[in-house]
Amino acid sequence: MSQVDVDTLAAAHAVTPVAALQNIYSMVERDSEKSVIPFCLTHNIALVAFSPIASGLLSGKITTQTEFEAVDDVRKFVPQLTKENIAGNQPLLDVVSDFAQRKHATMAQISLAWMLKKYPNVVPIPGSKRLERILENLAASDVEFSDAEFEELQKRLDACTVYGNRGCVETEQTSFGNNWKKAQQ
Numbered sequence: 763m764s765q766v767d768v769d770t771l772a773a774a775h776a777v778t779p780v781a782a783l784q785n786i787y788s789m790v791e792r793d794s795e796k797s798v799i800p801f802c803l804t805h806n807i808a809l810v811a812f813s814p815i816a817s818g819l820l821s822g823k824i825t826t827q828t829e830f831e832a833v834d835d836v837r838k839f840v841p842q843l844t845k846e847n848i849a850g851n852q853p854l855l856d857v858v859s860d861f862a863q864r865k866h867a868t869m870a871q872i873s874l875a876w877m878l879k880k881y882p883n884v885v886p887i888p889g890s891k892r893l894e895r896i897l898e899n900l901a902a903s904d905v906e907f908s909d910a911e912f913e914e915l916q917k918r919l920d921a922c923t924v925y926g927n928r929g930c931v932e933t934e935q936t937s938f939g940n941n942w943k944k945a946q947q
């Protein structure tokens with residue numbers, strides 16, 4: 763199952779045990795924390811977190827100057843990646859950057875290590891076309907926070923307002939779908 767709320771998950775789980783659920787989850791997409799992840803914890807279900815680096819935003823490599831040029835790049839339709847929302851989320855990115863410096867890690871690694879520490883049943887699936895980033899993201903499992911560091915990180919993230927969301931750009935056929943068709947012609 764993917765991108766379902768807790769009611770749908772519970773209905774499905776009552777029919778047959780659900781092993782894993784793939785929902786969006788990252789430092790800037792935390793809705794699943796309210797009831798989906800608690801339900802998964804209670805019922806021994808894995809939460810496979812897609813877009814865990816927020817389509818690259820949490821790596822700090824995307825700035826207000828970034829242009830997404832390829833016709834099939836879904837990031838140009840991601841509401842969280844408008845220049846206004848990137849600027850709005852800068853205080854949160856500064857927190858991630860601060861921890862990256864302190865832990866001698868990259869921002870992408872901090873964003874992944876945070877969810878690995880936070881929940882035993884959350885499995886992030888970062889996407890990358892580059893070998894070095896795949897290796898970098900895998901090494902997030904080597905980043906360890908002390909309880910005090912983690913508490914501080916949590917508090918500082920909680921204090922940030924999140925601007926925009928990712929949206930379901932792959933399934934919005936009026937945007938990505940039509941442009942993809944154009945790219946194929």
Ligand SMILES: NC(=O)c1ccc[n+]([C@@H]2O[C@H](COP(=O)([O-])OP(=O)(O)OC[C@H]3O[C@@H](n4cnc5c(N)ncnc54)[C@H](OP(=O)(O)O)[C@@H]3O)[C@@H](O)[C@H]2O)c1
Pocket residue numbers: 764765784811812813814815816817818819821823870871887888889890891892895896898899932
């Ligand atoms: N179930 C669903 O509905 C659904 C929806 C969307 C995605 N997914 C799945 O979720 C997975 C990942 O999601 P996603 O690709 O949307 O988001 P993501 O992993 O949060 O971000 C991927 C983007 O970040 C960049 N990136 C990755 N690692 C980086 C790093 N260490 N430093 C800097 N940039 C980095 C990648 O660019 P480069 O390629 O240039 O490195 C790519 O553009 C995929 O397997 C996808 O199939 C599922």
